[in-house]
Amino acid sequence: MKPIAKQVYIEVERGISGNQQYYIDQEHELILYQDRLESSNDTFYLQDVFDLSYRSLSQQIGFFYIHSNRGVYSFQVKKNPARFIESFKDVKR
Template sequence: MDLIASHPYIKVVRQVSSLQQTDTEEKRYMYIYNEKIVTKHREFPIDDVLDMSYRFVGKDSGMLYLHTLKGVYPYIVKTSPEDFVESFKELQNKRRYHT
């Protein structure tokens, strides 16, 4: 299983106590392999991922979207995932024409 690409994303973790609420940002990574896309808590078989897109909301962050057979999964990104998305699309094309 060869790693094709990786990209950081942010997960906002909310902790609530009886006195206060705190939000912390955890930096996590998404990985593309030949057979799957992996995040900290999910694995998506590559054949279940229909597309990948992104949109920057401001100049500081944006959203990376995984369009899958089971719905769209959004991930907060702080840096452009353009190369990551391009790696996915190249993998899709290779699989489409070599299968």
């Protein structure tokens, strides 16, 4: 099935090496299909997704939320997901 929209999100890996703490940002994609949303770790079927939302924390970072029947899932994003949310709403109609 062909993807309808994609949204890049960040997972931050934190570790300690040589008594120093470090952070590594790993980019992943949230992909919208006709019947589901897929992240690197999970699949959300659109029938189970109630809404998507976004909250900006600064000019560089924000949180993208998936509201589903399993709870609310958050994703750290660097780009406003307005187009992705609009594509989702078009598919849900």
